[in-house]
Amino acid sequence: MRISLLGGTGDIAEGLVLRWSQKGHEIFIGSRSQEKAEGIAAEYIEKLKELGIEPKIHGMANADAAKHSEVIIISIPPEYAASTIEGCADSITDQIVVTPVVSMKKEGKTFLYDPPSQGSSAEEIRQVLPETAKLVSAYHNLPAKELALIHEDMDYDVVICGDDEDSKEVVKNLTEEMKNLRVLDAGPLSVSPMIEAITPLIVSLNVRLKNHFSVKFV
Numbered sequence: 001m002r003i004s005l006l007g008g009t010g011d012i013a014e015g016l017v018l019r020w021s022q023k024g025h026e027i028f029i030g031s032r033s034q035e036k037a038e039g040i041a042a043e044y045i046e047k048l049k050e051l052g053i054e055p056k057i058h059g060m061a062n063a064d065a066a067k068h069s070e071v072i073i074i075s076i077p078p079e080y081a082a083s084t085i086e087g088c089a090d091s092i093t094d095q096i097v098v099t100p101v102v103s104m105k106k107e108g109k110t111f112l113y114d115p116p117s118q119g120s121s122a123e124e125i126r127q128v129l130p131e132t133a134k135l136v137s138a139y140h141n142l143p144a145k146e147l148a149l150i151h152e153d154m155d156y157d158v159v160i161c162g163d164d165e166d167s168k169e170v171v172k173n174l175t176e177e178m179k180n181l182r183v184l185d186a187g188p189l190s191v192s193p194m195i196e197a198i199t200p201l202i203v204s205l206n207v208r209l210k211n212h213f214s215v216k217f218v
C-alpha cells in the first residue's frame with residue numbers, strides 16, 4: 001500500500017517505516033521540512049539496503065506525503081496534530097487516517113492522561129478531518145524504541161477502534177504484517193479515550209520499573 005506518515009521523521013514513525021518497507025509497502029515520510037524528510041528517508045533507505053531490502057521510501061512536505069497515500073499515520077505530538085492536519089486540508093479526502101496520538105502531562109516521574117477538551121485526541125482529530133476520511137485509532141501503546149528494533153518481534157496486542165469496519169480491517173492487516181502483533185478491535189471511535197489513557201500508565205510503569213512494557217491481553 002501507499003502509506004504516509006505526517007511527522008514521519010520522529011520516533012514512533014521510525015519502526016513503522018522500517019517494518020512496512022520490509023513488507024514492500026511504498027512509504028511517504030512527511031515533515032514540515034522537505035529537506036529533513038529527504039534526509040531521514042535516505043537514512044532509512046541506507047539501513048534497509050544493508051539488509052538486502054530495496055525499499056520504496058520518499059521524503060517530502062507533510063501535505064505532499066498525505067496526497068500520495070491511501071493510509072495516513074498522524075505521527076505528530078498531540079498539541080500539533082490538529083493544526084498539522086488542517087495544514088494538509090487539500091491533500092486529505094477519503095483516505096484512511098490512523099491516530100496513535102496521546103496527550104499526557106507529567107507530574108514528577110508520573111505520566112497522566114491529559115485529553116483535549118473534545119474528550120480524546122482521536123475526537124479532536126476527527127473534528128478537523130473531512131467527513132469522507134476514515135479515522136482509525138491505533139498504536140498508542142506501542143513503544144517507539146522496540147518498534148524500531150526491526151530484528152526483534154514484539155509480542156504485544158494492538159487495541160484499535162474506529163467507526164468504519166473496512167478501514168479497521170486494512171489497519172488490522174497492516175499491523176499484523178509486523179510479526180507477533182495481534183490486533184484487538186475494541187469497537188467504535190468513542191472507545192479511544194480508554195485506549196489512549198492506558199499509554200501514560202505504561203510510560204509511568206516503564207520509567208518506575210525501568211522496563212519496556214506494552215499491552216497483552218491474556
Ligand SMILES: NC(=O)c1ccc[n+]([C@@H]2O[C@H](COP(=O)([O-])OP(=O)(O)OC[C@H]3O[C@@H](n4cnc5c(N)ncnc54)[C@H](OP(=O)(O)O)[C@@H]3O)[C@@H](O)[C@H]2O)c1
Pocket residue numbers: 006007008009010011012013030031032033036037074075076077078080084100101102103139140141142143144145
Ligand atoms: N514515542 C512513542 O513511543 C509513542 C508511542 C505511541 C504513540 N505515540 C504518539 O505518536 C505521536 C508522535 O510521537 P513521537 O514520539 O514520534 O513524536 P516526536 O518524535 O516527538 O515528533 C514527531 C514529529 O513531529 C513533528 N513535529 C514536532 N513539532 C511539531 C510542530 N510544532 N508542528 C508540526 N509538527 C511537529 C516533527 O517532524 P518535523 O520536524 O520533521 O516536521 C517530529 O519529527 C504522538 O502523538 C505520541 O503521543 C508515541
